[in-house]
Amino acid sequence: MKTYSVAIVGATGAVGTQMLTCLAEQAFPVGSLKLLASPRSAGKVVETPWGNVTVEAAAPEAFDGVDIVLGAAEDDVARALYPEAVARGAVVVDNSHAFRLDANVPLVVPEVNAADIASHEGIIANPNCATIIGLVPTWPLHQLAGVTRMIVSTYQAASGAGVPGMRELEEQLAALGRGEELPEPRAFAAQLASNLIPQIGGFDGEGFTSEEMKLQNEGRKIMHLPELRVNCTCVRVPVLRSHSESITLEFEREVTLDEVREALAAAPGVKLVDDREAESAHDRWPMPLDTTDQDLIYVGRIRRDISNPNPARGVTFWCCGDQIRKGAATNAVQIAKLLTE
């Protein structure tokens, strides 16, 4: 079997660490492995399924001989380094925002637009976590009836701010639990434990945050729907690592709820959890704790949008997915796997 020389950039972060696990789980044909990170992590030894690997500082020459780069670093690192990797013959699957909307960079959710991978010129972008988690169940419904409009409210986990975000929430919960004063927030703009923070990313001139606009801008590109209208409200919630979304869709054509359920039950990457009569809460509807450390997007609470002037052209549902896995690492490794097939 052909094997590949793989490098993970940002290998010591939450997403980079998860990418390592996902490579093994997805039986990726790793021939050799490089773990790249900031100079301050260089020298650290990481146990991997392919032996112990010493972390190297991410620099252009580190990409010599590398076939596939999995990028889990910030935008500035991505912009500086990945063209260098491409120049050295590597293909980069990048989880940063840097290249997502570039015309010559495919933006891919394998369950939606795997075919777009073929047109890459060295870089393939991994979408934003909330975009992936929302689109995996939206796409089969688009195929069913044509989505024209999405109204989304998100419930996003601390992990979206990486390890520092998760640590901050855990520290705050620990302090609350011991009845101690909470440390000053650093990763988030305010206390997250027992609170909600309705801003993720910076504001544009219209009052939307960058995170909110990603669902429309990335969704249009991924689903090849340049006219799609998406209104999104992104909210950080005191949950560790699974995002949830309340999604209302409008369709071109009428659908029955049975058709919607069948489409979702058959959709790749989706697990239908929508049994209102189920004895166990875990079978009744998706919850972020249940999708923690899972790859599937759980979808439930499926019902008509009764506010739609024609309810047969609207549906509302609730979905949850692990932000670090399908929201980032799993999706990136799926793309890399497709590159090898």
Place this chain on the structure above:
Amino acid sequence: MKTYSVAIVGATGAVGTQMLTCLAEQAFPVGSLKLLASPRSAGKVVETPWGNVTVEAAAPEAFDGVDIVLGAAEDDVARALYPEAVARGAVVVDNSHAFRLDANVPLVVPEVNAADIASHEGIIANPNCATIIGLVPTWPLHQLAGVTRMIVSTYQAASGAGVPGMRELEEQLAALGRGEELPEPRAFAAQLASNLIPQIGGFDGEGFTSEEMKLQNEGRKIMHLPELRVNCTCVRVPVLRSHSESITLEFEREVTLDEVREALAAAPGVKLVDDREAESAHDRWPMPLDTTDQDLIYVGRIRRDISNPNPARGVTFWCCGDQIRKGAATNAVQIAKLLTE
């Protein structure tokens, strides 16, 4: 000054206790005070601004001589007892769901439909907490441009399940904080700490929960809009006592965002918190921690609904309000106060 004989039913619960505080804060002319509760709380002595009061078992004869009853008990208690109170000459302001949709019972948010109080026949109903918190900012926008459609996702606090709900969340947070195993959930269907529970109330045949349908059914009655279409998704979040709502409105007429902001800034019961440039997070947008133990509904994140085919006819915002106060006790005492004026 004329004073009134007041009785609180369910006086030892979260809402009943808060009603006592609200009576004092709103300078309600209390002449005498009865605290009624289940037999197991009878005999307990409660310190009040009007002296120590011994809790009595709620029973029909307890209403003899009472002018105003504030009801903070469950539906079954309400149905059994309040007609008895009315028969004895009292006016009841009831926070339960029992009478809310009865044709001869006004359902009142004083900022919206105070005039409806006049038509009461002994019972006035206090709306559901999420309804009150959503309608206080929606009403001035309806007056501005005519609301035809609401799409709402809620982020509801543990206090909606009363003291047991708050205690359960606190116990779970404490266990998490100490790294201990969490006790089995009792008040909620699943673990709430570090999780979300997307069901509040029982399901109807269409897959909506009772809590979700309240916003449409109660909203129609309160705003006198029998055709109003409301699509709501209600989610329990690990927050102690303030509800938050992500609300998208469609209007009959076009509006500017300046008109929306002016209407909200001038609206009774509303505090506009919508300064994207503010240094402090607390001035940038509403957060549930900031509205905890406050009477006002904080409103912010005001922007166009860019998914609306005509964005000038749509607006999206975020609001937070204390569930026990304006969502219940404050609103009930406001109604009682209006009865005395």
